[in-house]
Amino acid sequence: MKILTAQQIKACDSATIGKGISSINLMEKASKACADWINDNFKTTHKFLIFCGNGNNGGDGFAIARMLYEKSFDVEVYINENQKDFSADAKINLKKLKQISGIEIKDFSSFSILKDEKTVIIDAIFGYGLNRKLSGNSEKIINKLNQTKIQKIAIDIPTGLYADKLMDENATVLKADFTLTFQFYKRSFLHPETGKFCGKIEVLNIDLDQDFINETETDYFVIDENIIREIYKPREEFSHKGTFGKSILVGGSYRKVGAILMSTLSALKTGSGLTFTIAPECANLILQSQAPEAMFMDSGEKYIEKIGIVDKAVYGIGPGLGKEIQTQKALFEFLKSYKNSIVIDADALNILAENDKINLIPKNAVITPHPLEFERLFGKTENSFERLELARNKAEELQIFIILKDHHTAVITPDRKIFYNITGNSGMAKGGSGDVLTGILTSLISQKYEIGKACIFGAWLHGKAGDFCAEEFSKEAMLPTDLISKIGKVFKYLSS
Structure with a gap:
């Protein structure tokens, strides 16, 4: 889905x-x-309090008030009576509303804080066109609404929020429980500083001109199921293990074997035809007993000391790797010689950052930093909007794919495109979730998914598995290993 x-x-x-x-x-x-x-x-709500501005967002609010009243709900409408310059369409809908004797229209100033659980507030004060910080009566009413502990629905966008950028410092913004937006996500819905005001997003199709949408260029997209179903390749019946690639997961160190085990298991579950794990000898028993389908290749006793290059394989390197001197040397030597597809994560990224060896990242590599790892690699930014812009610059400069992990993970491509992932949940914010993603990505690339598509599919699949986990176990109790167990459910979902 395009973001405009x-x-x-x-x-x-x-x-x-x-x-x-x-x-x-x-x-x-x-x-x-x-x-x-x-x-x-x-359906069980007794009353809707609808707050309307003087523009087209307010016009939407007036029309919604009329329609909800016609559906037998009790409705009250609040406006800023000091403002008389309503838009043409808002005037029409306000006039229609005034003809309904059962709907009372009040001034913002008459609203008082209430705690009625059967009442819902609807915000239709300012829409996506807002370009200035709230002030005056608009700011006062939003502050008052935010103090009200009842559910709030924002129409199009929460009042006070900009569509495409961070709000101004100390800005007042409505804290909505739901945002009903039209046709498109706004970028501000997808960043942590701004998305926290939106609650649950519902995108409503209103049949805007599809020709215009198709022809309009953008660098920003939401990963939706339409994109995923175009990418997903069901397995051919007449195939064999060699058809589905060779994945090599590299990582693990003394007392940090779990990370590479999770990467190995997730690569297997995602469909890798042949899966190898390069890890130190201390990991042998754990890996052989917990992942018997994978082949173990030892390197060193407690820490990785050498990374061999296997022909026609895709490497995923970093989970639990550690930062011992011998491991660092092994990583540098490997990257100097290796020029094929690779996923670089976790300690491998930290080693490159700490030694100023970013230039060793090969073209078309996939790196998967969380915000702090990204900062170590490329420098500090003031906010997530700036961080994504820096990621676009670095992806283009280095000709790599960056999967920037966050509440809404973003896939950044070498041609500066950003794909926001909207699957996943806060239950995945636990150590080990990123190791699962590394295995998924390595497996998909080894199965001959084009790298950019593998990144988009992998981020979505990882999040969707997390959503299935949250449904079954709760966000609090779900574990990264549960993600692995739900990968199969995601594939069944796609094939249904």
């Missing part, structure tokens, strides 16, 4: 209107999509 800027979305609205639907009818369609979703998901 606020300016592009406005142009898309105009293109849709140019194809024959009037602006007021487009507003009606958007409002109906919201009202229908609210009706389906809040």
